[in-house]
Amino acid sequence: MGLQHIQEALVSHYIEHWDAEDVDAWESGGKDIAKRNLIWSVVAEHVGFSIWSIWSVMVLFMPTDIYGIDAAGKFFLVAVPTLVGSVLRIPYTVATARFGGRNWTVMSALFLFVPTLLTLYLMMNPGASYTTFMLVAATAGIGGGNFASSMTNINAFYPQRLKGWALGLNAGGGNIGVPMIQLIGLLVIATVGNRAPWIVCAVYLVFIAAAAVGAALFMDNLGNQKSDLRSMAKALKFSESWVISFLYIGTFGSFIGFSFAFGQVLQINFLAGGATPAAAALHAAQIAFIGPLLGSIARPLGGKLADRIGGGKITMWTFVAMAFAASILVTAGTMDDNTAGVASAGIMVTFVLGFIALFLLSGIGNGSVYKMIPAIFEAKAQSFDHMDRSEKATWSRSISGALIGFAGAVGGLGGVGINLVLRASYSSPAKSATMAFWVFLAFYIACIAVTWFVFLRKPSTLTTDVDEAKVAVTA
Template structure:
C-alpha cells in the first residue's frame, strides 16, 4: 500500500504526516523520521556545545590575567544558562512557524556570532565583567536549539517510540557538553591554557556542517503544531508546571553542574596545591566524564521509561540523587567529590529522559477524555506535548541558573559547596514527593478503581 503522506523532495516538505498510521510508518515514514532525527541530533549537539562553551572558556581565564574571580565565573555560567533557558519559549514555536528544516539551518548559522565574539574578547584580556557576561549571553542562543529540536522530533515519531526518540535526540544533544569540554582538554594539553581560540575554531567548522546537513537532509512538516493557542492552553494546565518542577531537578541539575563542575574541580585542585594552569588541566581531565555519562544515561532513561513508565523511573532517579548529594556532603577528598557529582550527572541524565516520556503520556491520556475523533486527539496530544516540552525545557533550564548562583553564594560565604548541596538535596526530596503523589500513586489508584468497576460489570 502507498503511504498516506506526500513527500516533496525538491522542496523538502511533507504533508499529511501521521506517524501513528502503521502503514505510513512502514512504507517509508520510519526512514524519513530517522533521517530528520540524525541531523536534528547533530545540530542540537553543536548547539549545546556552544551554549556551554563558557564552561570551558573559564579554564582559559587565569584570575591574574583576566581579573575575573571564581564568583564571577559562576556568574558567567549562570548568565549563559539563563539566556538559553528563556529562549526556549520562542524556539518551541519556531518549527511550526518556519519549519523544522529552515529553523535548524538558521539556529546553527546564528551561533557563529557568539563563537566569533568569544575569540575576540578572550584575545584581549582585562575587559570589564559585563563584556564577558554579554558574550556568554550570546552563547546562550545555543540552549534554545533544544526546544525547537525536541518539538520537531516529537512530531515525527509515534507515541510508542517517543521515549526512545526524544531520549536519543536530547541525549545526543546533551553530548555536546562533554564534547566541548573534551575539545578544551585537548587544546589545554596541546597548546596550554592561553589558546582558547582553537576550541572556537573547531566549532565554527561544526556549525557549518550542521547548517549544510540540515539544508540537504531535513524536512519541513505541514500540519498542526505548537502555536500561541497551544502555548496558552499549556500554560493554564496544572501538569505543565508540575512536570516543569520535575525538570528543574533533572535537567536543571545536568546543565547547572555542566557549567559548574569544571570550576568546582579547579578550585579543589588549587586548594590541594596546584597552580592555576595545573588545576585547569586536571579539572579538564575529569570534568567531561560527568556530562558524557549523563548524556548517555538520558537515552537509556527514555528507553527504560518506555518499558516501565516515566513516573516510576523519575521517582527512582530523585531517590538516587538524594543519596548522591549526601555523598558530596560527607566526602571531603577530590575523588569522593568527583564520584558524587558524576553520580548526579548520570541520575539527572536518566531523569531527563524519563520526565520527557511523562509529557506525551500525560497528554495522550488527556486526549482520550475529550470529545474528539482520532485525528483530533492526535493533533491535541501533539500540540500540547510540543508546547509543554518547550515550557518545561525553559523552566528546567532555569534550574541551572539556580545551581550556579547557589554554588557562587556558598563559596563566597563559606569557601565550599556544602550549603548549596543541602539546598539541592532538599529540592530533590520535594520533587520525589510530587512524582509519587501525582504521577505514581494517583494513576495507580485510578487503574485499581477501573479494574474494580470492570470486575463488577463482569460479575453482573
C-alpha cells in the first residue's frame, strides 16, 4: 500500500494491495481511507441492527385484544429474527472477500428493504395469522447478518495496534441501531399512540436508502482480503476459537437478547400494575432504549480497555460484575414474587437498574472479547517461522475475520436463548421472570470460570496480549 494505491482508491473504490501495518503508508493517507470506510460501515451496520430489532418495537404496538398474541407468543416472535440473523452471520462473514467490502455493504443494505416493507404491510393488517407474523419476523434476521460482514471488513482495514478501538467503535456504532429504532418507536407512541407502527417502518425506508448510497459513494473493496469457509474451518481447529464463541454468548447474547426483550418485560410489569395497554407501551418505550444505548456506547470502551490492559482480564472482571447485576435481578424478582406481582416503586427501580447494569457491562464485554480475536491469531502468526511478514499478516487477518463471523453467530444464539428462557419463565405457574434471572446468574458464573481457566490461569503459556504471546503461543 502506497501513494499510488491511495490514489487508486479515490478513483476506482478498489485497492489491490492493502497493508495496514505499513506505518509510512498509513500516515500518508491510509488512515483516512480506513476512517472513511469505518464511518460508512458503521452507518450501514447501524441500520442493519435497527431492522434486526424492529420486532422488539413492533410488539409494543400489538395489544393482545387486537392482534391475538399473548406475552409468550411475543417473546417467541422476537426470538425468530435473532435466530435467523445469527445463522446468517456465517455466510455474511465470507461475503466481503467474495464480493468486496464496498459491494457487499451496498447489497446487504438494499436487502433490508424486504423485511421493512413486509413489516409495514403486515402491521397494517392485524388479522394475519401467527404463522404469517413469524415468517415476516424471520426476514428481519437479514439485518443481523450485517454485523459479521461489517466487522470482518473493518478488521482488514486497521492495524493490530488499533483493532480494539476500531472494532469496538464499528460494533458500538452498529449496536446503537437498537436503541435508535426504539427511540423512534417511543416518539411515534408518544405523539400518535400505539396504533401507527407503519410510521417507524416508513422512516427506516429512508435510512436504508441513505446507507446504501453512502456505502456506494465512499467505501472501497480490498483486493487482498481473504476470509472464506476454509479460513473458518482453520480457525475452529484452535480451542481458543470455541472458548471465545462461548464467552460471546455471555456478552453479545446478553446485549441482543435483553435488547429484544427488555421493552416487553417492562410492558408486562406495567400492565400488571394496572396500566392500560397504550400507557404500558408508552412507559416501556420511555425506558427500554436506555439499556441498549448505554451498552452500545460502552463497547468501544471495552475495546480500548482491552487494548491497554488485556482482553482476558477485562472480560473476566466484566463477567464478575454481570453476575453481581444478575443477583440484583434475582433479589428484585424474588421480592416481587413475594408480593404477588404487585411491585413497589423500590422493587421496580431495582429491577430497572439491574437490567441497565447488565446492558452497560455486556457492551464492555463485547469490546473486550472481540479484541481478543485478532490478538490471539496475530500472536500465533508471529510464531510461524515458515512465513514472511506479509504472509503472517494475511493469515492472521483471514483467520481473525472468519472467527469474528463465527463467534458473532454463536453469540447471537445467546439472544435466542434469553428470549426462550424468559418465555418459559413467564409461562411457568409463577408467571414471573425470576426463574430466568437465576439461569442468567448461573451462566455468568460459568463464564467467569471459563475465562479464568483458559486465559488467566497460566498467563505464561497462554495470553491474549500480543506482545507477550508472540513468544508464548505455538501453532
